[in-house]
Amino acid sequence: MDLAYICEWEKRPKSNHCPSIPLVCAWSCRNLIAFTTDLKNEEEKDLTHMIHMIDTEHPWDVYSINSRHVEMITCLEWDQSGSRLLSADADGHIKCWSMTDHLANSWESTVGCSVEGDPIVALSWLHNGVKLALHVEKSGVSNFGEKFSRVKFSPSLTLFGGKPMEGWIAVTISGLVTVSLLKPNGQVLTSTESLCRLRCRVALADIAFTGGGNIVVATSDGSNASPVQFYKVCVSVVNEKCKIDTEILPSLFMRCTTDPARKDKYPAITHLKFFARDMSEQILLCASNQNNSIVEYWSLRKEGLPVNNIFQKLSPTVGDKPPMILKWRILSATNDLDRVSAVALPKLPISLTNTDLKVASDTKFFPGLGLALAFHDGSVHIIHRLTLQTMAVSYGSQRPVDEQAIKRQRTSGPSVHFKAVQMSWTSLALVGIDSHGKLSMLRISPSMGHVLDMNMSLRHLLFLLEYCMVTGYDWWDILLHVQPGMVQNLVEKLHEEYMRQNAALQQVLSTRIIAMKASLCKLSSATMARVCDYHAKLFLIAISCTLKSLLRPPVLNTPDKSPGDRLTEICSKITDVDIDKVMINLKTEEFVLEMTTLQSLQQLIQWVGDFVLYLLASLPNQGSGPVRPGHSFLRDGVSLSMLRELMVMIRIWGLLKPSCLPIYTATSDTQDSMSLLFRLLTKLWLCCRDENHPSEPDDALIDECCLLPSQLLIPNIGWLPANDSIISKLQNKQPLRLQFGKPPGLTGHTALLQFDAFARAPGQPKIDHLRRLHLGAYPTEECKSCTRCGCVTMLKSPNKATAVKQWEQRWIKNCLCGGLWRKMPLSYS
Secondary structure: OEEEEEEEOOOOOOEEEEOOOOOOEEEOOOOEEEEEEEEEEOOOOEEEEEEEEEEOOEEEEEEEEEOOOOOOEEEEEEOOOOOEEEEEEOOOEEEEEEEOOOEOOOEEEEEEEEOOOOOEEEEEEOOOOOOEEEOHHHOOOOOHHHHEEEOOOOOOOEOOOOOEOEEEEEEEOOOEEEEEEEOOOOOEEEEEEEOOOOOOOOOEEEEEEOOOOOEEEEEEOOEOOOOEEEEEEEEEEEOOEEEEEEEEEEEEOOHHHHOOOOOOOOOEEEEEEEEEOOEEEEEEEEEEOOOEEEEEEEEEEEEEOOOOHHHHHHOHHHHHOOOEEEEEEEEEEOOOEEOEEEEEOOOOOEOOOOOOOOOOOOOOOOHHHEEEEEEOOOOEEEEEOOOOOEEEEEOOOOOOOOHHHHHHHHHOOOOOOEEEEEEOOOOOEEEEEEOOOOEEEEEOOOOOOOOOOHHHHHHHHHHHHHHHHHHOOOOHHHHOOOOHHHHHHHHHHHHHHHHOOOHHHHHHHHHHHHHHHHHHHOOOHHHHHHHHHHHHHHHHHHHHHHHHHOOOOOOOOOOOOOHHHHHHHHHHHOOOOOHHHHHHOOOHHHHOOOHHHHHHOHHHHHHHHHHHHHHHHHHHHOOOOOOOOOOHHHHOHHHHHHHHHHHHHHHHHHHHOHHHOOOOOEOOOOOOHHHHHHHHHHHHHHHHOOOOOOOOOOHHHHHHHHHHHHHEOOOOOOOEOOOOOOHHHHOOOOOEEEEOOEOOOOOOOHHHHHHHHOEOOOOOOEEEOOOOEEEEOOOOOOEEEEOOOOOEEEOOOOOOOHHHHHHHOOOOOOOOOOOOEEEOOOOOO
């Protein structure tokens, strides 16, 4: 476990950020981190409770929200999609924050509720019924369905037809449970009920869900002499009102309380957490004194109740099937530890069939099997979730070199330590907020601190990449561990595993795996040209789907195949190099569109024409020297076939409205540029249409492509935007020191230097990468950029045509690569 980067606040003379007490943070599945600080104003002597949002790839680009919470913020909670955030305070107010215009750095509070004057101690979204189990022992199996299985799990509440109802549940310090339900019409139904008849103080609480749709709440009054109480909460809607029913479950006393040697040693319970939101039968407890802590791992089990022989004789069936009761059993406990300041549990839903702690040797060091403990001495320990044994230790940015330094640090006064820690969704990274409000990002080794061979480490990374591909979660934290030498191997193995899936699943994951390959190839200078190809392929697939979706059959009784499917079938059967002969076999009435629609698509059509021309013109140069952008397309029969289909469509549309055709600068006025390009493209496609037996382009084709620069002006393809990501700068294992609100002025990694060769340099004219519009050297329109690939597009659409709206809907929420959007300043360069 090592430090990746540190991001801290600029020191200000009159107002600065100071940590709030208690300080909280939350990490979403989209790798957005939310955390709290208090903005202190020395003149007015008051505190503003702030919520800060950062993307892990651009930690300096912080978006700070004045939460307008009157009291300190006690809870933050992301929803399953990572697009909404709940915040709760010590005055009983709960607010729901959502993105404005799908921008990761623009948030607004839309709805909320309150339990006036009653501090919130636990908060959670209601469960949506989606649960995926990871079978680590089957990581070598090829079928994704066996590695990641859907677990039968009921939502907390359902609408008509079984659709999960959205909402949240909270527990207050006075022992109340409040549930708010979000109705489809935007209304909020809120109900509050006592956890039990005899209300008592709740200092700590946590919330989990059962497979049957019930909710389990664990509470403690903070004293180790009192039991940890558990309650079952059932939520229902009766007559348009929210109803809450509660029931007491078996409670427990911590083992250290019943141990005579430790009875009074740990007077307070300081941390209480279920292992996961959907694991209500396993809980982690931590008791502490002024200097030390102890951690215990408990599990709820069904056990047979012994029955007296007298009752067995009266009812013989009782002896065969004794009554079952639920009972908490301790599974493991630590020895005396330093005082724990924060706890972070893994979010990976690993299916553990060997609950008796007998874990397979090749999976016992898997990342999701470790949890993090932060201590008051500034250290962080990764301990095994089953045995609670320490597996890795980190001292952050300032690690003591010997025991004497550690002792001096303890005796000199309170040290800087993490007050809040959170694990990423693949458990490969840990974020910590210390007592000065500084954010630290730490890597967690895929081998959990143990020495594993390269193949096993690659296997772990590959398994987690597949998990992100299936779930749609962001995989930035996995890239933290990928070295340049691993990229080629990972990309090849990822492609092999993808090709072993059934055709339906491949179609669903087709764009996601391309985006994943692009992000991996950015990490190595040897594969940088592939990044351009992968992003071009994403763009090509999106254009093809959009243009084909505009085609409509001329009659209502639609045949079995859509016009787009028929176009694909005919173009694959007819191998004629003459574009007009291919057109004869199509029903041209299916391609009739309005003139305004065709004109609005001209920029996309122009890109297709320019791209085909560039590929063919670069064919003679691809065999020599370094790999250039476009190289993989020349061996990709599927992409070349897609380009042929688009060329045929464009040719037909050109008969309806010639102004929508791509514009070429030719040396001869009589030359039919589209026919020439289609002929060469078809010849190239015939060489690689058979993936199993591809052939090399013949000399005649290469000679014709060599003549293209003398016949047509070859366009300059603006491959990639300028990239300011941080992931490539972290590969040398040297931690970076960053500052909130100030972009880093760092020298680039070798891969980044080659990456910039394919990007537009600052000061050059900018383009809208998705609309293919020129914005000028210094754009005046508001723009947004992708947090992953850096793709730039205008925030507001300049065209109101229906076809353009249909195109923009494909990337209104996320970039084509899956990254989130962030708003850019007007004067970006």
